[in-house]
Amino acid sequence: MNDLTQTPEMLIATLGARARRAASIIAQASDAQKADALRRAAQALRDQAPAILAANARDMENAAANGLSPAMLDRLKLDEDRIAGAAAGVEQVASLDNPLGSVIDTVVRPNGLELSRVRVPLGVIGIIYESRPNVTADAAALCLRAGNAVILRGGSEAKESNRAIHAAMVEGIVAAGLPSEAVQLVPTTDRAAVGALLKAAEFVDLIVPRGGKSLVARVQEEARVPVLAHLDGINHSYVDGAADPAMAQSLVVNAKMRRTGICGSTETVLIDRAYPSAGALVQALLDAKCEVRGDEAVQAMDARVIAASDEDWDTEYLDAIVSVRLVDGVEEAIAHIDVHASHHTDAIITDDAAVAEHFLNAVDSAIVMWNASTQFADGGEFGLGAEIGISTGRLHARGPVALEGLTTYKWIVRGTGQTRP
């Protein structure tokens, strides 16, 4: 497939034209056929587990030889359980409600024209991702179920694993009578192909980068195609003076420590000076083996607290570290969040409903929470099924993005011969 005389632009144009044709077919296919394709793909993943594991072993060997970090090796590694998990994930996407065809709203105009907005597929979606090869299955399933064709471009470290998983997905799609070009894998790990994909506005309607900050930054910088990007999660939990101490303690420890490496984890805890149990809260974090970096007041609470620097208030640790600051009530908390948050997920803990509603209204983040752990910031926890990502942009889709975010709408106008005066 990878003709060395081709330029990256020619390669992407070839894949893109195939994807456009496939997208037209997928858009007209029944929902049952798409769900069937995904169920068959899940079965193919299970059936081909030995081949997928063998491919993954080759990737792991190369990766070890290339000195990849243990964390990256862990993300790259597949085993029976992870393949079973990927297959189950594909089946779960097949079981979600059909996101297409629903009528968003309808109006009948005084002249009798009936206007409806109806959900339709976005078209062709490009996914650019790193290391974790199960994205090949997840992302393909979500795009396909929403009626789109997808062009996948995985990392070079996972190329064998991605090819094997892609082959299983295509087997299921073809068995259901849909075109194999609905899910294409860029057949080269040449970085120039990424550049060409990012500029292929003629063929690609949306790019979703899935990976670390440097990948997302490069995609945002280079892309001429719209990008659904996920930047930092510098999230706050604000403990109001009227918070219940037991609830505050359990929420803050969970929000920070349940899993420290996910984008929904709390990175800064703001405590109202009027909150009576600040010392116990800080101690609970320390006892949970969290490093606490505090302002002077927080440092005075426990000798284990380290002094926070200015940078700490703008840092996404993704680790067992938290910055803690005392504030004068909800207004100062909102002002701090306005300046320092990445506007991903911010929470208030309080028993005062009026204060809570003020916070929920005034904090301009994708997700605002009252008396809940910021770790719930997740498409699955939101009941959306699998997510393609959490958008930190403001257009099209905000927060967890699942099937609906991979659709758009069209206007259908039904008349009886009306001409415009």
Add this chain to the structure above:
Amino acid sequence: MNDLTQTPEMLIATLGARARRAASIIAQASDAQKADALRRAAQALRDQAPAILAANARDMENAAANGLSPAMLDRLKLDEDRIAGAAAGVEQVASLDNPLGSVIDTVVRPNGLELSRVRVPLGVIGIIYESRPNVTADAAALCLRAGNAVILRGGSEAKESNRAIHAAMVEGIVAAGLPSEAVQLVPTTDRAAVGALLKAAEFVDLIVPRGGKSLVARVQEEARVPVLAHLDGINHSYVDGAADPAMAQSLVVNAKMRRTGICGSTETVLIDRAYPSAGALVQALLDAKCEVRGDEAVQAMDARVIAASDEDWDTEYLDAIVSVRLVDGVEEAIAHIDVHASHHTDAIITDDAAVAEHFLNAVDSAIVMWNASTQFADGGEFGLGAEIGISTGRLHARGPVALEGLTTYKWIVRGTGQTRP
């Protein structure tokens, strides 16, 4: 205001930071206060009509000296009626339903978490426009009513008119107790300021270009900020074999000839070979003083028909010219539209409901119509009130974009102390 030692980037950063602060205030202001600001702005436009007309006269004088075309001079010119129209337009935006605060959907999860998506402002919007100075009032009104701050950058030919209209808008906004920085006009017509605005992703959430193709193309090429763009309207009216001839004739003539210069006008008519009155239809277009460029079959219908070239099928005339082709039924019509349409607005005329529904489903355009004139492609005709533009992109908003398209949503999560297991 225009310090010559400033770089364009510094200027835009200054305006942008002010706009961000104003956006926070506007977002929290009541809807009544925003509507009041617009009503006061409308009154200020009327009160300041003499100053606005004097400013416009200076622009017209310069424009004539610079040799602007008559069409551009007409777009630039203001008179009492046009100012009254702009004021009435601002009042109409004030009278629309509040687009903010409405709950898009709510779900209660098994763990008791209540999740709602609620409409909130987009933030800061940049408008880049040419000649028509009333855009200064229209665009400011729409952005403000949707809770956003706006940075306006009008054309150099209209700078005096734009300043005078901007001053009136700001007078109304300040009189209502809102910050003047909610509506800012870039105080220089230096083109480099446009470049800086297009790259100011830190300060601007959305750019809306309003003008000709070259302006939109430049904005799309240079922007690092998301763009709500309006490209061509290469629109089709397909006359099916089962169309009522009287209806078909009245719709096609209206769709093409009512106003030929608007983006919703039909540029190509596709006629089913099974349609019995094709000759009369072509003659009606010719009799309406429309130049007809046809394929061979159409040329045979009337000596006045000119031969269509390959380019005609991909041309947006915006003039009293139409391309006409015979096709073999709805499938060939859909295939032609798929290749040649700009996917703006395409219509079918037929009495066969099944054929119509197939067309509405299969044609992937922002607006698809059955038995209606494509000239209805307009936010006002759709009941949206004034429109900021018609989006030919697929993300965020498609087709006519009015207040709702200038908003986004946030997720509000209400809990009772839930931690994530």
